[in-house]
Amino acid sequence: MTDELPLVLEGVSYIYGKGALKKQILFDISATVRAGEVVILTGPSGSGKTTLLTLMGALRSAQQGSVKVLGHELNRARERTLVKVRRQIGYIFQSHNLLESLTIGQNVQMGLKLDPAGRRNARQRIVAVLERVGLGEHINKHPAELSGGQKQRAGIARALVNRPRVILADEPTASLDKQSGRDVVELIQELAREDGAAVVLVTHDNRILDIADRILHLEDGHMKPLGEAVSEGASRMLNLLGKHEPGTASYLAAFSFALARVAYADNVVDDNERDEMRRVLHDVAQLEPSEVEFIMELSMMQSRTMNAGDSSEEQLGLIAARKAHFLESLYAIAGADGEVSAEEIEEIRTIAAEFGIKHSRPMDT
Ligand SMILES: Nc1ncnc2c1ncn2[C@@H]1O[C@H](COP(=O)(O)OP(=O)(O)O)[C@@H](O)[C@H]1O
Numbered sequence: 001m002t003d004e005l006p007l008v009l010e011g012v013s014y015i016y017g018k019g020a021l022k023k024q025i026l027f028d029i030s031a032t033v034r035a036g037e038v039v040i041l042t043g044p045s046g047s048g049k050t051t052l053l054t055l056m057g058a059l060r061s062a063q064q065g066s067v068k069v070l071g072h073e074l075n076r077a078r079e080r081t082l083v084k085v086r087r088q089i090g091y092i093f094q095s096h097n098l099l100e101s102l103t104i105g106q107n108v109q110m111g112l113k114l115d116p117a118g119r120r121n122a123r124q125r126i127v128a129v130l131e132r133v134g135l136g137e138h139i140n141k142h143p144a145e146l147s148g149g150q151k152q153r154a155g156i157a158r159a160l161v162n163r164p165r166v167i168l169a170d171e172p173t174a175s176l177d178k179q180s181g182r183d184v185v186e187l188i189q190e191l192a193r194e195d196g197a198a199v200v201l202v203t204h205d206n207r208i209l210d211i212a213d214r215i216l217h218l219e220d221g222h223m224k225p226l227g228e229a230v231s232e233g234a235s236r237m238l239n240l241l242g243k244h245e246p247g248t249a250s251y252l253a254a255f256s257f258a259l260a261r262v263a264y265a266d267n268v269v270d271d272n273e274r275d276e277m278r279r280v281l282h283d284v285a286q287l288e289p290s291e292v293e294f295i296m297e298l299s300m301m302q303s304r305t306m307n308a309g310d311s312s313e314e315q316l317g318l319i320a321a322r323k324a325h326f327l328e329s330l331y332a333i334a335g336a337d338g339e340v341s342a343e344e345i346e347e348i349r350t351i352a353a354e355f356g357i358k359h360s361r362p363m364d365t
């Protein structure tokens with residue numbers, strides 16, 4: 001039932017400015033998000049991600065189309081409705097926006113609805129949410145005493161203390177290092193699952209795409225299905241591969257894709273595995289750094305969205321030396337996180353079988 005979806009957008013357009021300064025930013029956007037679902041919104045800088053998020057968050061109103069949040073139509077809604085909806089949304093921003101003069105506990109309290117029931121067990125809820133984000137012991141500290149990742153988690157606690165059914169996060173990892181960024185999105189994902197909240201998370205950090213149930217892609221204000229983005233990417237990849245000798249092109253495509261599959265075999269791709277993929281693509285395939293990043297992005301997207309399927313040995317031009325390299329590289333990726341897991345070995349076996357390569361573990365060099 002569409003009525004029960006927490007977020008429904010239909011034919012939404014948005015224009016900034018008036019008269020000669022008018023500029024249309026969003027064009028005919030439709031999207032839905034289910035309860036308990038994590039949707040990642042990607043797209044280049046300036047493509048309209050933040051604008052779209054603020055429309056979902058009742059922070060501005062679209063000139064055209066319908067935005068329904070938790071059953072409320074926001075288009076031409078009265079201010080009273082907008083305020084009511086805003087109170088039911090958890091916002092997580094790029095920077096934590098904590099007030100430096102307050103303690104962590106007091107900052108979280110700012111996020112509490114001040115209804116009488118809420119006031120009665122406020123303390124209990126603040127403690128509970130801070131424990132959930134791993135900050136139970138820091139309740140009486142000030143923001144200045146916490147690390148960047150801890151502050152971002154405090155911001156999440158403040159956004160979640162009301163148990164919102166919709167969570168909107170705008171580049172929540174932008175100011176964090178790799179590991180804290182990863183921790184923060186995994187925390188958002190876990191909380192979304194537990195509370196059945198609908199989550200929209202804006203990011204252009206490719207390293208966290210794998211936490212999404214679904215990816216929406218914006219380009220110049222137009223929503224593109226991921227499949228389309230991938231196939232456009234694929235044609236860019238073919239152009240790029242065209243620069244290499246023809247026999248190498250299909251090999252490279254299958255190769256990078258296979259690397260991504262191994263990295264994904266245990267369902268997490270950590271930074272070491274990514275770095276190893278980069279190294280292999282650069283050293284073995286002799287791609288330029290920008291080409292490496294592009295192929296990485298594409299392979300990761302593809303390995304999320306489909307299975308490799310039927311690429312035969314002949315099609316790939318797999319000569320003996322390449323076969324050996326192929327297996328060696330797969331093991332290098334698998335071992336990049338410090339151990340080769342059973343899932344990863346299984347995935348390597350499957351890939352080797354698909355490619356008609358006799359599987360034997362390559363010698364350590
Ligand atoms: N308040 C504003 N007034 C006019 N133009 C704006 C305003 N905010 C953003 N824009 C423009 O809208 C476009 C999309 O911005 P934004 O939604 O912030 O994109 P993203 O979050 O994807 O980087 C950009 O071209 C930006 O310059």
Ligand SMILES: [Mg+2]
Pocket residue numbers: 049050051170
């Ligand atoms: Mg933005």
